[in-house]
Amino acid sequence: MAGCFIGMRQSQLFTKTLKNISAEETSKNAQLLTRGGFIYKNSAGVYSYLPLGFRVIEKINKIIREEINAVGGVEIFMPALVDKKYLEATGRFGLQVAYNVITKDDIDDAKKASFSLGWTHEEVLTAIASKYISSYKDLPVALYQIQTKFRNEERAKSGLLRGREFLMKDLYSFHVSEKDLFDYYEKVKLAYLRIFNRCDLYPLYTIAGGGEFTMTNTNEFQIVSEVGEDTVLYCDKCRYSENSEISKLKEGDKCLKCGGKILKENAIEVGNIFPLGTKYSTAFDLEFADEQGNKKSVVMGSYGIGISRLMGTVVEIHSDDSGIIWPKEIAPFSAHLIYLSSKDSKIKTQSDEIYKVLQKSGIEVLYDDRDNVSFAEKLKDADLIGIPVRIVLSERTVSRASVELKERNKSDIALCSIKSLVNSLKTLV
């Protein structure tokens, strides 16, 4: 994985787990991620991703890239500084949601601001596309980026769920016709479900309202959760779902599709997809010549996943009183190697040896090599950090040439011979 070590010693991790954190952090995701050393709050809604947190982000990015590449998305990188000229073309410069950028000289006349910080990039990419798309032969095409986005959120209070600065994957697609757009839309829907499933999340595919720039209704990927800021109505049987903002359904209704029962719950929107149609392409003269040579507007779609929000949502869903329970594919490490501090140097030698072997076998491992920390504290830290498999060495296990294996999401502990450890781990991680 880019920028990441296969193994890391906990003594060199930079962060430590924290017992006490700011009382301001009321959301579970911010509390657990801060206590575990994954993130650090710099300002309301503005976080740093520390070594453990960065690894999780990189793993989510890897999944997203694999699945979006698989539906033909090609990665690019657009600027955060979005020129006024783009946003004025669609009337979106100076929106309440936007941050504008000024220089020291502008302080006395801030209306001179010539950039907004990008919160989405339809305008920028449509303008670029008009340079390269001119014929039906250039279509379809789908381009995406993984980028820091910015929004003026007045109440940034839910940890990674609602940030002023956040990480997003935004994909844009360009088509000759509405039919081609909707064919691709279905493919992206399935890619999105695979992405969320690989993060052990099973969203509702929710019908939501359209806007000035969409052709029809849009769709959201909603994770039912008490802390969600959206409200969805959905069938407990076929999972048909509508955002309450547009729904005429009531809790307790019978599902019109399957007869199941309609429930009403809070939910977190982890992704959304929009059939944009031709409003952006019209604003930027993005046209193509069809096979007969007739000029037509390009039909567009856009598709977003909030990466940092996804990380926060996973923690809201996959955690218990002791800490986080990372799904395997996005855990910062696959295994957490711990030894019972002891005067018996054999235990440490054996642990060092296992640490080497695991790295050589390509198993990503965090090695708690700290001697100044009690065994109880090590176990507590391991539960908080939430790595899927815990490996413990103690006098008892070493005398039997074994280790103790425990999965974070299960309660039983198994003794496993050191010889078969790598093979056992490969079935678990």
Added chain:
Amino acid sequence: MAGCFIGMRQSQLFTKTLKNISAEETSKNAQLLTRGGFIYKNSAGVYSYLPLGFRVIEKINKIIREEINAVGGVEIFMPALVDKKYLEATGRFGLQVAYNVITKDDIDDAKKASFSLGWTHEEVLTAIASKYISSYKDLPVALYQIQTKFRNEERAKSGLLRGREFLMKDLYSFHVSEKDLFDYYEKVKLAYLRIFNRCDLYPLYTIAGGGEFTMTNTNEFQIVSEVGEDTVLYCDKCRYSENSEISKLKEGDKCLKCGGKILKENAIEVGNIFPLGTKYSTAFDLEFADEQGNKKSVVMGSYGIGISRLMGTVVEIHSDDSGIIWPKEIAPFSAHLIYLSSKDSKIKTQSDEIYKVLQKSGIEVLYDDRDNVSFAEKLKDADLIGIPVRIVLSERTVSRASVELKERNKSDIALCSIKSLVNSLKTLV
């Protein structure tokens, strides 16, 4: 490589090469990168990285991560929104170089701005470190990030060499003593030289002035180039080098180290390293207890590489009248597969087959599968895009079960049997 396909068909690349570009783009790097479809200028000093350009950036990032990880750097990700509280602690809020961020409500009172866009992150990271570093046992530690940075550049006119928004790798190290800092400083110096060498750049290691926040002089990595904005004096023999801003040397002097001749040239600064000492740690109360329990200020260093500037510099140095000549390790693809358009469908079938085989062999290949483009134009595009190895199929080669191989930086063309193609390529890429 993250987010990248092993192979790509040129018909699906999104970009096309451009014959005419804006007369504003006077720098060679911006001209060639724009004509080749690597970048798109959104505003002065603000560029998008299109599919080819993004691949180059990712390759540079990969090299940087490998070399910085090898000297113990751990990757993190800090915010672009840098809170006023950090910059006020060192008197750097509202600097002429900074962009401030305002909301719509602030337009009538822009002095309310509470964030600058980060152009460097000493303050932010020192504040974070003070949460986790308290003992000599926590040191040394080195943390880095790859991130978009922002500077208010009045004259952003040199393409990727001087941007308002640019990509940077910034590394920060924390130590118990000056000795430990300078030991690490030497290691980073060597890592930097390896990074630049892998990009086929051989910088001067230049002594430059210090500032309010550095202990001593600093060091720069300077690439001699007519378009460089810096001026360096250096020995043509031992390569001892000083920035003209602090140098007392004159052109034609005898080198005091080796007796060689001192030259004076323009140069591009692709990296810099700073022994910061304790000024930031003092500003943020970043202290540690030594082995005797005495509190001391942590000693810091910081180390930067301008990633987008590095990409621009490579193009300034490695190009000719026909286009770019990418060094192997950062080329967007290793091989460019081209067929002579013809009515002979055998050529296309053979090319399709080779395209498949190369991908299976892990050779990154751009496949010029366009039928509406002349052979001459294909060759011209290949020279402009600058992929290290060109593979050509024509009637002549196919009749001999061969292809033509040509390296971008050489003039001779070799006939190579299709059977031995993969093996031949592996010696070249």
